Amino acid sequence: MPDMKRKKGDIKKETSTPSSMDKKEVPALKRDKLKKGKVITVHTVESNNQTLSHIALKYYNHATPPYWKFILENNMEVLGGSEKNVRQGMKLVIYELPEELKD
Secondary structure, eight states, rough: OOOOOHHHHHHHHOOOOOOHHHHHHHHHHHHHHTTOEEEEEEEEEOOTTHHHHHHHHHHOOOSSSSHHHHHTTTOOOOOOOTGGGGOOOOEEEOOOOGGGOOO
């Protein structure tokens, strides 16, 4: 149980270390589930102003969250888990949409 006696301004970050199984197997299962589509292309981000919405619109004709989040989920390592990390020169793998997102 964490120590509840803390002084004002005393910030302590508590973390738990996942088991080795969590580190290796769970992310691999998630990646396999997400990347079950055909690769359409590898997109190189053209400018720091380009967003995942722009990229989703270009390849999927939709800029709404389900589409740009699909790109984010399939490029987690490159983007560091955030849509705000899109930078010029990054290479993002663009996968074919799953059936539930196709028109």
